[in-house]
Amino acid sequence: MDNACRSETICAIATPIGIGGIGIIKISGPDALILLQKIFRPARATSIPPPSHKLIYGWIVDPKTGNLIDEVLASYMARPRSYTGEDVVEINCHSGYAVLRRILDLVLAHGARLARPGEFTLRAFWHGRLDLSQAEAVLDLIHARSDKALEAAGKQLRKGFGEQVLRWREDVLELEAQLEAFMDFSEDLEAEDASALEAVAHHVERNVLPALRRIVDRYEQARVLREGLSMVLVGKPNVGKSSLLNALVGQERAIVTPIAGTTRDVIEDGFLVGGVWVRVLDTAGIREKPDMIESLGIERTLRSVEEADVVVWIVDQSRPLDADDDRIEEKTRHKRRLVVLNKRDCPMETDAEDLRARYGLRDAIVPLCAHDPDDIERWKRFLETEVLEDIFLGLEPAFAVNARHKECLERAVTALERAVQAARTQGLPELVSEDVRAARAALEEILGLHVDDAVLDRIFARFCIGK
Ligand SMILES: Nc1nc2c(ncn2[C@@H]2O[C@H](COP(=O)(O)OP(=O)(O)O)[C@@H](O)[C@H]2O)c(=O)[nH]1
Ligand SMILES: [Mg+2]
Structure with missing residues (x-):
């Protein structure tokens, strides 16, 4: 971003667009105050310039027509004591599509330009209010x-x-x-x-x-905090993967049917446990001789396994183990893995001992019923103590x-x-x-003491407009 850009006055709607209590229009740059004076009529006479860091009650007026547009609270924050380090004006108006748009258009018409994503924060960085890590x-x-x-x-x-x-x-x-x-x-x-x-x-x-x-x-710990722990559910078709996903996130997110091979894509949702966001991915069941679509699903499943922090291998305890289980065991052996013996409410064909004997497993094996809320709660606690505490092991929150x-x-x-x-x-x-x-x-x-613009652009592009 060149220097000419830096001296421009920018504006944006800083709140989510839509109907709500209040909406905020933010203006930053050398002309912020002049702009406010053109379109704002205070209810009571104020000093010129208005006092800094105070809310002033009044009206937004279209100077061309004299029409009152909205009743607002405006504030002026004189530089350098503002978020960006520049003169900043905020207009708290009613939040509705037309109101916000009208006021923004007025501000644009009087000399500001629309801010790019993250540009307010970028300016704070330029003016030394924040370092890049902040x-x-x-x-x-x-x-x-x-x-x-x-x-x-x-x-x-x-x-x-x-x-x-x-x-x-x-x-x-x-x-x-x-x-x-x-x-x-x-x-x-x-x-x-x-x-x-x-x-x-x-x-x-x-x-x-x-x-x-x-x-x-x-770093791993910080990454899990930022992105959430990614946990992928794998198993043969019909063992209850989608049922477990739905139970964990508390809503009917994935389709559950008694027909094998229903889930063909990876479905993601999440839930909170122990103060950490857990992203759960439900996948297509792994089995031999799938049809074409299903086999694409299985490829995705295997890819998700590689990317996941934790793999949950679900075994249906009402069916015997077979070659498909062997393949899943082999494909997930190298990961941090939890084993769930689902459908514990059904007659038992396979138990933890069978699993240990067949695969020499050392993983924790937990029997549960995906339809039983108490079992799900218990399993979440287990997840917290077995997996999360292991990752965060008594560490105070990292940077x-x-x-x-x-x-x-x-x-x-x-x-x-x-x-x-x-x-x-x-x-x-x-x-x-x-x-x-x-x-x-x-x-x-x-x-950010010496970073090139490409790095800055990449970082700030992830912000939303108005921040
Ligand atoms: N009895 C019983 N049935 C279950 C349990 N978990 C899932 N099911 C049923 O098993 C079938 C397959 O479940 P689904 O979640 O679609 O399995 P997926 O193919 O692994 O995703 C459905 O009819 C579920 O209602 C359970 O713990 N107990
Ligand atoms: Mg499914």
Whole structure:
């Protein structure tokens, strides 16, 4: 985005479009206040400019016709104490399709342009109100479906992670400075220079590197918080996969019939357990000799198995195990897997012992009836203790580290490991310096200190208009 773009005044409807209590039109940029003065008539005389950060009651008026459009509360937030760091105006109006549209059109007609997705937050980033990791946290916060995800995003937004990254960057800068000194005087190296260099290398190795690695290791956990835990239900046709999906999410999401091969596509829904969002995927049953459509479904099932965090293998305890079960067992063996013995209300043909004997299973095997709400509740608790606690194992909510941060952190770790090693072995100082600079650049990328526009565009395109 070029500089001309930055000086434009932008506007958008910031609330979901539709009928509701209130709708908010947001305006940000140098002309925000002038714009407000053109189309807003306060009910009582106010100072000019109006007081900042106060709600003012009045009317939106079309200056051309003098027609009153809506009764509103307007506010003006003088820069830099606003979300974007620019002059911001918000108009709280009634929420309806026509009202919001009319006011937005008026604002557009008086010199603002429509904001692009995420542009308000992008401006906050430009003006140093947020670092890039915080801007990403805004997005995570909006998309959070569970308390735990919300907590992690909130922590990130409050600058915890950004500040931590800044501290690491300081340490790396210190190492860089020591190396510079080392290079300048390498002709007649003083013993204290060498020991100063060693001290910084030691600090980086003892304190910085382990902390970076810990965050990288927690990435999985952060990902599960953000995206939800993905859990795929697999099994032969008719074992009750769709019934289990419906029972877990509490609504008739998938079609259930006694006819084998009903579900042919992957169906997804989700539910909350232990403060975590679980995405469940119901799949086509795996069996030999399916028809053409069903076999495409089975291919999808196998793909979902590969992508899932947890596989739930459902066995119908009223039928004997057969070659189809053998195939499913084999295809899911390498995954974190839970086994469910469904239809425990029916006469038993297969029990946990049969499964253990036939496959040498060590997985937890839980008998249940997909139609019994108590069984479903019990199984959810089991999921919480067996799977979720295992993933989150007593950890306090991590920062909302995303794939981009993880990639930067990994680069920083590799570069720093090399740098520390080289500093120790008195390698060529120039090379050590290069590694240290690479580590610093990787950390700075997390904060968005030097990122190119393509990266910014990719991040902000995920926002909605008006944020
Ligand atoms: N008795 C009994 N029937 C079940 C149970 N779970 C599913 N069913 C029935 O088994 C049939 C197949 O279920 P469905 O969920 O479509 O299986 P899918 O093919 O694996 O998705 C349907 O008639 C269900 O009502 C259960 O726990 N007990
Ligand atoms: Mg089904």
